[in-house]
Amino acid sequence: MSNNLKHYNCTMTVLGPVHIGSGENYRRNEYIYSNRDNSISVLDIGKAYQWFIEQGKATEFESYFADFSPRSLPLGEWLSARRITETEYSQWIKYRMTAGDSVVVFERGKQKYSDILAFVKDPYSLPYVPGSSIKGMLRTALAMYEISKKKNNLLKLVSAQVNDFDQMTDKEQEDFIRKNKRKFLTKEAVKIETELFNTLDFNDKRKEDGVNCNLSRLIVGDSKPLSYDALTVCKKYDVRTDGSKNELPIFKECLKPGTKIEFDLTIDESVNSKGKSIPYSIEDIKEALRLMNSLVAKRFIRHFEPRYSFDPNETVGWLGSCGFASKTIIQSFFEDSKEDSALDLTDAVFYITLDKLYTTHKHDLDAGKYNVAPHMRKQTVSDNTRYDFGKVKIDFA
Secondary structure (H helix, E strand, O other), rough: OOOEEEEEEEEEOOOEEEOOEEEOOOEEOOEEEEEEEEEEEEEEEHHHHHHHHOOHHHHHHHHHHHHOOOOOHHHHHHHHHHHOHHHHHHEEEEEEEEOOOOEEEOOOOOOEEEEEEEOOOOOOEOOOOOOHHHHHHHHHHHEEEEEHHHHHHHHHHHHHHHEEEEEEEHHHHHHHHHHHHOOOOOHHHHHHHHHHHOOOOOOOOOOOOHHEEEEHHEOOOOOOOOOOHHEEEEEEEEOOOOEEEEEEEEEEEEEEEEEEEEEEEEEOOOOOOOOOOOOOHHHHHHHHHHHHHHHHHOHHHHHHHOOOOOOOOOEEOOEEEEEOOOOOOOHHHHHHHHHHHHHHHHHHHHHOOOOOOHHHHHHEEEEHHHOOOOOEEEEEEEEEEEEEEEEEEEOOO
């Protein structure tokens, strides 16, 4: 291996359930829920179909899936109605998980089995964490780290757009939101990322070209495959600052707290023909994660009950389903003494980009009533303990 490549074996420990979605979901005809032990058994459809063929009941099985509708029985009840026992169907279960909450919810007085958002799996159907997800987390942490050193000039790019909006009449603001809500600050974001990361100068004429991005020298591998035992099902809670919560009928397949995730990280420290190399050492990455941990704790989580202390020396990051505050960089533009300015900027971004959802989701109360934006914290329950979604600790060896 080249002496310019610094390789690290990394271990990520799940501190709060992590969900990285595959884009798929398990419907109620694809899993069996047991309220006896609050467990979910995911069906191996191929094995199940083979069993029904052997029993001469293939047509019945095909019809159940082909004609499945909101009125159809969930899988467990459908099997019971046909006197198929747990001993029989256990042979075609792919894996079992426990759930933090019952997946049976009530809508308009009627009982309903919720869909479950699936965790990403590798080609062998085992859960894993993609390197792209890990690198995205590191990218956010490094952006915070870089902004903390260059914040004044970069903040002007964002503030100018917001100040221009504030000077508009109500009619002009209405027209601006209609035309720009989906692309507000997009150009500024590109300029900021270019300033932060595009330092390699391979393309002098177009600095924003991806070939100039120094993060191309930061190589993050996919994690090692995880066992099904690492999975659990978590319900989504929106928690207010006083600790009260909204329970949402959203269930996600997650990695359990305590799960160890192993992955490789390589830093290419080679210098290009113009003498440029990646500006980050492993110590810089650690410091970026410490900064991310501190900012999320001090600027967001400290506003919520119950209060919790954090260790500023921990290399903590935030992965899937963790929410707005821990996946964006607005807080890093401001000193602690200017926290109100960060709140005002966040409020302006919500107002312009969310349009009617701004009041529907009660973001108009963020600044005045709750003094934090957003005023909801993404949490869940696992093993009778409440957790923040997506919190992880990383150790580098």
